[in-house]
Amino acid sequence: MKSNIFIKTCNITAAMILVFFLAVATVTTVIGEDKSMTAEELRKAAAAKAAALIKAPPGGKWKATAEEALEALKLSGDPEEGQEIYDVCAACHFPTGWGDPLGVFPQLAGQHTTVLIKQISDIRAKNRDNPTMYPFAMQIEGAQDIVDVCAYIQTRKMNPNPRIGPGGPSWILSNMRKEVWPISLDKIQQKVGNANFKKLKSLEEKEFKSKKEFQDALAKAIGAEELKKHEAVILENADWVNDLKIGKKLYEENCVRCHGDHGQGNWKQPVEVKEGQTAETDKTKMEPGYFPVIAGQTYLYLIRQFSWIQIGKRRNANPDMVKQIKNFTFRDMKSVVDYASRFKMQEGDWQEVGDKDEAGWDLGEEEEDDDTPAHLKD
Ligand code: HEC
Numbered sequence: 001m002k003s004n005i006f007i008k009t010c011n012i013t014a015a016m017i018l019v020f021f022l023a024v025a026t027v028t029t030v031i032g033e034d035k036s037m038t039a040e041e042l043r044k045a046a047a048a049k050a051a052a053l054i055k056a057p058p059g060g061k062w063k064a065t066a067e068e069a070l071e072a073l074k075l076s077g078d079p080e081e082g083q084e085i086y087d088v089c090a091a092c093h094f095p096t097g098w099g100d101p102l103g104v105f106p107q108l109a110g111q112h113t114t115v116l117i118k119q120i121s122d123i124r125a126k127n128r129d130n131p132t133m134y135p136f137a138m139q140i141e142g143a144q145d146i147v148d149v150c151a152y153i154q155t156r157k158m159n160p161n162p163r164i165g166p167g168g169p170s171w172i173l174s175n176m177r178k179e180v181w182p183i184s185l186d187k188i189q190q191k192v193g194n195a196n197f198k199k200l201k202s203l204e205e206k207e208f209k210s211k212k213e214f215q216d217a218l219a220k221a222i223g224a225e226e227l228k229k230h231e232a233v234i235l236e237n238a239d240w241v242n243d244l245k246i247g248k249k250l251y252e253e254n255c256v257r258c259h260g261d262h263g264q265g266n267w268k269q270p271v272e273v274k275e276g277q278t279a280e281t282d283k284t285k286m287e288p289g290y291f292p293v294i295a296g297q298t299y300l301y302l303i304r305q306f307s308w309i310q311i312g313k314r315r316n317a318n319p320d321m322v323k324q325i326k327n328f329t330f331r332d333m334k335s336v337v338d339y340a341s342r343f344k345m346q347e348g349d350w351q352e353v354g355d356k357d358e359a360g361w362d363l364g365e366e367e368e369d370d371d372t373p374a375h376l377k378d
């Protein structure tokens with residue numbers, strides 16, 4: 001047995017309490033506003049401001065791929081060891097590995113091992129900012145522990161009923177967007193005053209499919225008189241219009257090549273053809289791919305990551321994706337993510353991963369030992 005004593009003795013309850021402090025601490029930037037601008041102009045200004053704040057520290061790039069990740073890819077994971085390590089992860093990502101419905105903690109179950117390894121190593125190497133998880137990620141002792149915990153995560157089944165997007169017009173009081181988009185609960189708080197705001201908080205994160213239903217709930221919370229005074233500002237900051245038709249079109253045109261036709265991601269890709277080699281030589285070779293499964297992931301988590309990737313806040317993001325979504329508007333983003341949040345994994349997506357009888361890697365017999373990352377072999 002390897003020593004994960006620190007992790008084992010870590011008090012889960014204490015971790016849970018910490019989680020909520022840290023989760024609050026992760027929400028930071030508040031964006032200024034100029035009344036004369038349209039919402040879209042405000043969004044652009046806010047995104048530019050946020051982008052300007054981001055300094056690219058050394059290693060802040062997509063495939064800075066930490067040594068540790070490369071080492072981990074060669075190793076074979078032990079799910080029993082991994083289960084012990086996962087105890088600490090479970091405090092936030094839940095024992096099921098499903099994360100939480102508000103998308104503060106992502107679902108890990110069902111994610112490609114390559115992606116998990118890359119993200120954990122990036123977080124440990126401070127190549128992806130995650131102040132909430134960082135201290136816990138650092139309790140992992142090294143590459144072997146990373147593959148062990150990933151091997152355990154691989155045994156968890158995905159959430160069969162994840163939280164999807166609203167799929168059309170909806171009204172929601174949510175703080176999720178304030179770091180990126182110039183609409184937020186803070187704005188409402190400033191305008192309606194603390195007493196009203198306290199009452200409104202009872203509606204936070206609840207989605208209303210019709211405006212009327214939302215207005216009735218608002219009136220019930222703060223009274224019809226107060227609502228009349230503040231309705232405009234509340235609606236302006238709660239409007240959430242998604243269009244699945246736009247989402248489908250955008251997904252098909254912009255996302256399929258990397259995330260697959262139903263959000264299944266990709267854990268393998270053809271080896272890049274290098275100077276002096278022919279494509280023919282490399283046709284049979286594959287290397288690990290780091291394209292996440294987005295099917296079945298919580299909508300609000302996807303929205304946050306997507307917007308962080310767009311403005312550069314998620315520093316380890318794929319630069320080609322950043323380029324691809326550069327000109328997406330607020331509605332584009334919400335629509336495409338809403339559409340993608342409805343994908344389900346399909347028969348065949350899973351068996352490929354780690355199944356040695358599967359021809360997925362398409363490697364010649366003699367090359368297999370050298371080139372196939374060990375965790376993908378068993
Ligand atoms: C204190 C809470 C906390 C703990 C404990 C924790 N995480 Fe996380 N983890 C998070 C949060 C929050 C995020 C999402 C951060 C963000 O929004 O960018 C995250 C993200 C991740 C991701 C990236 C997922 C993706 O789709 O990109 C992986 C992988 C991950 N965690 C693995 C682990 C593992 C393995 C452990 C246990 C060793 C662990 N986490 C423990 C809070 C935690």
Ligand code: HEC
Nearest residue numbers: 254255258290291292302305306316317318320321324336
């Ligand atoms: C050129 C390839 C590429 C394209 C095109 C692309 N992505 Fe990505 N995407 C990636 C990679 C790679 C990552 C993981 C980045 C990393 O290593 O941190 C990612 C991450 C994400 C994430 C965060 C997932 C997580 O678990 O944290 C979301 C959400 C996402 N992409 C959505 C989309 C959508 C929607 C589109 C189309 C509008 C799109 N992407 C287009 C490559 C791409």
